[in-house]
Amino acid sequence: MSDSHAAQDTRGGTGERAAILARVREALTVPTSIHVQRDRHLAYAEHANHAEESDAVGGLLPPVGASLQSRIDRFQERSESLRSNFLTAECTSTAAGVLGRIATDSGWKRVAVHNAPLLDQIAPHLPCDRLQIGENYDREALEQCDAGITVCDALIAQTGSVLLTATSAGGRALSVLPPHHVVIATAAQLLPDLPSAFALLASTYGKSWPSFATIITGPSRTGDIERILVLGAHGPKQLTVILINQNQEQ
Amino acid sequence: MKTIALQQFRHDADIAAADGDRRAFIRTALGGYYGVRGATMASYANYPAARAKAAAIKWDALENLGEHLEAFESKLLDRGVKVHWATDAASARGYVLDILHRREAKLVIKSKTMTSEEIHLNDAMEQAGYDVVESDLGELIVQLNKQAPYHFVFPCMHLKRGEIKSIFDKAYGESGSDDPENLTMIARRVLRQQYLRADVGISGANFGVAETGTISITENEGNSRLTCAMPRVHVVLMGIEKIVPRLADLALLQPMLGTAGTGQLMTCYNSLYLGPKRGGEIDGPEEMHVVLLDNGRTRILADSELRDALRCIRCGACLNVCPIFKNVGGHTYGVTYQGPIGAVIEPHLRTVQEFGHLSAASSLCGACTETCPVKIDIHHHLLRNRKKAAKSKRGERAIFGAFTFLMRRPALLRWVGRAAGVIDRLARPLQGSALDPFKAWRQSRTLPSPAPSSFRDYWKSRGRR
Ligand code: SF4
Numbered sequence: 250m251s252d253s254h255a256a257q258d259t260r261g262g263t264g265e266r267a268a269i270l271a272r273v274r275e276a277l278t279v280p281t282s283i284h285v286q287r288d289r290h291l292a293y294a295e296h297a298n299h300a301e302e303s304d305a306v307g308g309l310l311p312p313v314g315a316s317l318q319s320r321i322d323r324f325q326e327r328s329e330s331l332r333s334n335f336l337t338a339e340c341t342s343t344a345a346g347v348l349g350r351i352a353t354d355s356g357w358k359r360v361a362v363h364n365a366p367l368l369d370q371i372a373p374h375l376p377c378d379r380l381q382i383g384e385n386y387d388r389e390a391l392e393q394c395d396a397g398i399t400v401c402d403a404l405i406a407q408t409g410s411v412l413l414t415a416t417s418a419g420g421r422a423l424s425v426l427p428p429h430h431v432v433i434a435t436a437a438q439l440l441p442d443l444p445s446a447f448a449l450l451a452s453t454y455g456k457s458w459p460s461f462a463t464i465i466t467g468p469s470r471t472g473d474i475e476r477i478l479v480l481g482a483h484g485p486k487q488l489t490v491i492l493i494n495q496n497q498e499q
Numbered sequence: 500m501k502t503i504a505l506q507q508f509r510h511d512a513d514i515a516a517a518d519g520d521r522r523a524f525i526r527t528a529l530g531g532y533y534g535v536r537g538a539t540m541a542s543y544a545n546y547p548a549a550r551a552k553a554a555a556i557k558w559d560a561l562e563n564l565g566e567h568l569e570a571f572e573s574k575l576l577d578r579g580v581k582v583h584w585a586t587d588a589a590s591a592r593g594y595v596l597d598i599l600h601r602r603e604a605k606l607v608i609k610s611k612t613m614t615s616e617e618i619h620l621n622d623a624m625e626q627a628g629y630d631v632v633e634s635d636l637g638e639l640i641v642q643l644n645k646q647a648p649y650h651f652v653f654p655c656m657h658l659k660r661g662e663i664k665s666i667f668d669k670a671y672g673e674s675g676s677d678d679p680e681n682l683t684m685i686a687r688r689v690l691r692q693q694y695l696r697a698d699v700g701i702s703g704a705n706f707g708v709a710e711t712g713t714i715s716i717t718e719n720e721g722n723s724r725l726t727c728a729m730p731r732v733h734v735v736l737m738g739i740e741k742i743v744p745r746l747a748d749l750a751l752l753q754p755m756l757g758t759a760g761t762g763q764l765m766t767c768y769n770s771l772y773l774g775p776k777r778g779g780e781i782d783g784p785e786e787m788h789v790v791l792l793d794n795g796r797t798r799i800l801a802d803s804e805l806r807d808a809l810r811c812i813r814c815g816a817c818l819n820v821c822p823i824f825k826n827v828g829g830h831t832y833g834v835t836y837q838g839p840i841g842a843v844i845e846p847h848l849r850t851v852q853e854f855g856h857l858s859a860a861s862s863l864c865g866a867c868t869e870t871c872p873v874k875i876d877i878h879h880h881l882l883r884n885r886k887k888a889a890k891s892k893r894g895e896r897a898i899f900g901a902f903t904f905l906m907r908r909p910a911l912l913r914w915v916g917r918a919a920g921v922i923d924r925l926a927r928p929l930q931g932s933a934l935d936p937f938k939a940w941r942q943s944r945t946l947p948s949p950a951p952s953s954f955r956d957y958w959k960s961r962g963r964r
Contacts, residue, residue, distance in 0.1 A: 268584075269586060269739065269791070269793045270565055270568065270569070272793070272797035272801075273565045273568065273739070273797055273800060275801070276806070277564065277800065279801065279803045280803060281807075282803035284804060284876070285803075285806075285807045285876065288554075288807075288874060289554070306552065306747070306750050306751045308545065309548050309549035309552060310543060310544060310750075310751070311542045311543055382781060384781050385781075386781065386782070388729070389695065408764055415777075415780045415781075415782075416780060420728075420780055420781040420782040420783065421724070421782050422782050425721050425724045426725070442750075443750040443765075444747065444750040446750070447747050447749060447750045448747070451711075458578070458711065458713075458773045459777065459780065460578070460772065460775060460776055460777050460780060460783050460787075461770065461771065461772060461773070461780075462771040462773075463724065463770040463771065464765065464768070464769040464770075466763075466766065466768075467767055469719070469720055469721040469768075470720070471683055471720045472653075472719075473636040473637035473640070473653065473654070473656075474636070474640075474658075474660055474663055475656075475659065476528040476529070476653070476656065477679045479683040481683075481684075481687065482686075482687065482721060482722070483634065483686075483687055483690060483721040483722040484720065484721020484724060484725070484768070485721070
């Protein structure tokens with residue numbers, strides 16, 4: 250950061266900032282007491298056998314098999330319990346066919362898409378209108394669309410999730426405003442678990458972060474009324490993931 | 500001394516505990532949670548170790564809090580986020596009101612944030628003339644019903660569908676069936692336009708990553724995503740203890756929060772916010788603010804034992820398993836954070852004199868400690884709070900003083916022992932009446948009669964034989 254930028258912000262700034270930081274430092278000069286510390290050492294000891302830091306978390310969460318097929322199986326299994334719709338296709342044109350059928354069956358009139366090479370191969374073949382989302386798009390029009398179609402950064406087999414960012418998937422609203430969110434992904438994007446998803450984020454964007462990223466796990470839901478599950482609380486009622494797996498025969 | 504808060508607690512607890520119907524309803528509502536959470540925990544490769552690791556991460560965060568906060572702030576500033584440090588609730592409110600004023604806001608949309616409940620932000624914004632809409636379904640319902648949240652994760656779990664339908668009828672006109680699906684869709688329709696119209700979106704934060712300057716928000720409905728996507732300004736309210744050191748820590752903490760909170764391995768949306776709309780992005784707020792709130796947290800941090808409680812990730816699991824919470828209900832606590840963790844921290848966030856009694860609202864069964872995903876020793880802290888409170892209680896001091904006095908005087912003790920039977924017989928008719936000094940306790944319990952002869956007399960007669 251340049252000096253001029255530093256001068257504009259409040260770094261080193263206000264009285265309250267200094268007061269809070271001083272109180273924090275003052276508070277921590279008293280060491281954590283024996284009773285609590287014992288628990289903490291126990292806590293460390295319990296996971297000490299997982300020597301490697303990054304492996305430590307990977308080895309604790311639900312296990313996922315190493316092969317692509319076992320990742321696909323896990324994603325499938327998770328999708329069923331999440332009530333997302335998971336489909337595979339051999340190539341982009343089969344994917345376009347699959348999505349075209351969904352469009353016809355659901356009676357879609359208009360879908361929203363963003364700029365991405367993969368979507369350019371699919372969206373033009375759909376039997377409905379398209380709203381191309383770009384700078385200064387019409388928000389009301391997006392709200393009226395029957396579906397939002399995006400690509401993603403990764404799929405996560407362990408949790409059945411989709412990882413996307415504002416830069417990869419057409420901003421913040423496209424994947425949450427329309428009632429149906431469709432994700433087009435390739436088999437190479439199917440990661441085993443959450444730690445690998447965060448590692449991917451760091452390696453892809455570590456130097457220049459998008460302003461937004463999200464891990465989507467199933468269609469929007471709520472249990473606020475009598476703890477009874479209702480889908481489509483504020484976000485999409487439906488989530489469809491289409492995985493293009495070009496090496497299916499292998 | 501009985502404080503107003505304590506009298507209120509007793510009054511509300513009596514009413515709630517006598518409402519067997521509502522209690523059964525709460526039990527049923529939680530029934531599904533236990534099963535789902537158990538199954539999700541069992542799916543972990545090693546849940547006990549995951550818990551230990553999560554506990555250790557939050558310890559790391561806390562013991563280096565100063566450095567982490569500075570790193571966090573610095574990263575946010577680099578991306579053009581405005582950071583405000585608020586020592587207390589008034590400062591945080593003032594800062595938010597300034598933003599609303601400067602941006603000439605009319606409508607404010609909020610996604611669930613307990614921090615805003617803590618600082619009474621809604622009242623302040625409404626008094627200043629702004630329209631404020633809660634977007635989380637549960638929060639919206641309690642807002643319309645002019646109530647505080649009943650549970651900090653499930654805000655309206657105490658309300659039945661029929662009650663929610665009449666709340667909606669009143670607010671929006673006849674709402675049709677009381678089916679949860681129908682009621683949810685009404686809220687969806689009503690809020691859609693608000694997202695598009697709102698000038699400012701206010702959210703909380705579940706985690707703040709120091710390493711990358713990232714706000715992490717865990718939710719299910721998508722209301723928080725819309726709140727942070729559509730308005731021109733996004734304001735985040737965050738307690739300073741929400742810090743975690745590394746981005747990779749979220750790979751464990753997000754699923755732990757989901758699992759403990761609702762039984763979901765991951766909730767629907769775990770979103771990361773790093774700044775306002777960037778060049779090249781097509782939407783998002785022009786302006787982003789993060790308010791870092793102390794409001795008593797550094798006081799808790801300064802207590803070498805109690806600081807343990809600042810590691811809380813607000814999953815709500817300790818409420819869900821607490822027999823007292825299930826019997827007296829969330830509103831009885833009369834504070835922002837209900838249940839066992841509330842009983843630990845609220846007396847210190849407010850004043851021990853006024854809210855110390857909350858720590859007695861526990862059976863010390865330890866279910867909370869056992870369930871906590873970050874291994875906070877909750878019932879130890881409750882006991883310690885109680886110990887401190889007992890030292891300052893005149894009644895208890897008097898009883899133990901009398902006990903010590905007697906035990907030091909054998910002759911007097913013998914006499915009192917003999918007189919006990921007579922006193923008991925004379926006092927028995929008073930049991931539970933207005934004249935009984937132990938009325939509250941003895942109304943529903945019978946004290947066993949003293950033995951006809953004391954142990955001392957028995958021992959003597961045995962020796963003579
Ligand atoms: S104390 Fe533990 S169980 Fe209770 S809300 Fe906090 S993290 Fe959850």
